[in-house]
Amino acid sequence: MPQLNGGDGDDLGANDELIAFKDEGEQEEKRNVSAERDLDDVKSSLVNESETNSSSDSEADRRPKPNPDLESRARRQQDGALFQPSPYVGYPFFMIPDLGNLCSPYLTNGALTPSARTVRQHTHTSARSPSPSLSPQYLPFQWPLLDVPGRSGIRDSATPTHLSNSVPVVQHPHMTHLHPLLSYSPEAFSPQRASPGFSPDTGKRTGMSRTPHAACYPVSPGGMAQIPHPLGWLLVSSGFSSRLVPTPQSSIPHPAIVPTGVKQEPGCSSQKSMGDAQQEKEDEKKPHIKKPLNAFMLYMREERPKVVAQCKVKESATINQILGQRWHSLSKEEQAKYYELARKERLLHSKLYPGWSARDNYGKKKKRKRTKSETQLEGETMFRFCDTVHFLLTRLVKDL
DNA sequence: CCACCTTTGAAGGTA
DNA sequence: TACCTTCAAAGGTGG
Numbered sequence: 001m002p003q004l005n006g007g008d009g010d011d012l013g014a015n016d017e018l019i020a021f022k023d024e025g026e027q028e029e030k031r032n033v034s035a036e037r038d039l040d041d042v043k044s045s046l047v048n049e050s051e052t053n054s055s056s057d058s059e060a061d062r063r064p065k066p067n068p069d070l071e072s073r074a075r076r077q078q079d080g081a082l083f084q085p086s087p088y089v090g091y092p093f094f095m096i097p098d099l100g101n102l103c104s105p106y107l108t109n110g111a112l113t114p115s116a117r118t119v120r121q122h123t124h125t126s127a128r129s130p131s132p133s134l135s136p137q138y139l140p141f142q143w144p145l146l147d148v149p150g151r152s153g154i155r156d157s158a159t160p161t162h163l164s165n166s167v168p169v170v171q172h173p174h175m176t177h178l179h180p181l182l183s184y185s186p187e188a189f190s191p192q193r194a195s196p197g198f199s200p201d202t203g204k205r206t207g208m209s210r211t212p213h214a215a216c217y218p219v220s221p222g223g224m225a226q227i228p229h230p231l232g233w234l235l236v237s238s239g240f241s242s243r244l245v246p247t248p249q250s251s252i253p254h255p256a257i258v259p260t261g262v263k264q265e266p267g268c269s270s271q272k273s274m275g276d277a278q279q280e281k282e283d284e285k286k287p288h289i290k291k292p293l294n295a296f297m298l299y300m301r302e303e304r305p306k307v308v309a310q311c312k313v314k315e316s317a318t319i320n321q322i323l324g325q326r327w328h329s330l331s332k333e334e335q336a337k338y339y340e341l342a343r344k345e346r347l348l349h350s351k352l353y354p355g356w357s358a359r360d361n362y363g364k365k366k367k368r369k370r371t372k373s374e375t376q377l378e379g380e381t382m383f384r385f386c387d388t389v390h391f392l393l394t395r396l397v398k399d400l
Numbered sequence: 401c402c403a404c405c406t407t408t409g410a411a412g413g414t415a
Numbered sequence: 416t417a418c419c420t421t422c423a424a425a426g427g428t429g430g
Contacts, residue, residue, distance in 0.1 A: 291423045296408035316425040320407040
């Protein structure tokens, strides 16, 4: 995406937006004839971002309709009605497609009309996350998708700050003047979360202000960099001027760095030899450098508070489901904004930590991720279970 | 206390 | 090259 790359010559994530969109389009191509047009739209919109305003193809028309199922459930809950589980509760996305007509926020203001993207939205979502994602335990929210057009308006009204002189778009609510990278983890700014690598001798902060205006980053686990201005990251990410990386002087760790002691694989150390144990000790001394946030993660950080406020939901799993749908309902231009932010994140991250690899963080989380087959199996099991329950209930009702 | 849930995307690994 | 796995954030939940 030439415009978005801005010709800054970075070699990271080259055209990743294009790639991402292309993948999406390719998947869709298998399901929907209109996919070809979508893919073309995506490419043209990314290649020719500035022309979108003059496009005859209305943005609203091209937006996918949010999954209506969550809305319908929310409405049922709001109405105080008992939730009637579908026999296909595990696959509600494509089993109850028309409910969106009843309560789609797009229809209320005429901003959107049902389109082929509705089908795409459903198939996409259901394909990616089968039944377990919609277990009834995640019901308690209210009209999670109501604000999509309105939110879009809000977003549009708010200047895309990564392209402006105002505050960057993606920020932690409590860190309003920070580069997105600074917001990796708010806790990282607390003294408790300080990386041992920054003040190895005393563990003290060396008189460094904690104000974000002079936040310092370690260029590498051993060094520090400073971004003196809230928007300095823009300069850094675009050109990474060396004057913005002065002599190491402070102690505010990059939020992407957290103490490594927290995340260690418990079972691994016992199996390792002494040499490995020593190596592990050395590794523990190294700060844990987190992965840069991708576009969706940046979007989530920005939108999560809004969803929490609107839906009165705190469960992140539920919120993420909503945000996932909203993400798909975003226009390509809106998404491109986050892809661009993410690209800058990666660029800055790679310059701050040249030797860092995502592999460095592999195995540092304790959790055991379930395999796709396990998840799929569980989904199929849930499907059969729900089907069986429905069958039994039907028989029971008949018998009664 | 900590893995799990849930989302998308990036990146690494493997066949 | 395609596919799979892991990890980023977040906070409630349950073992």
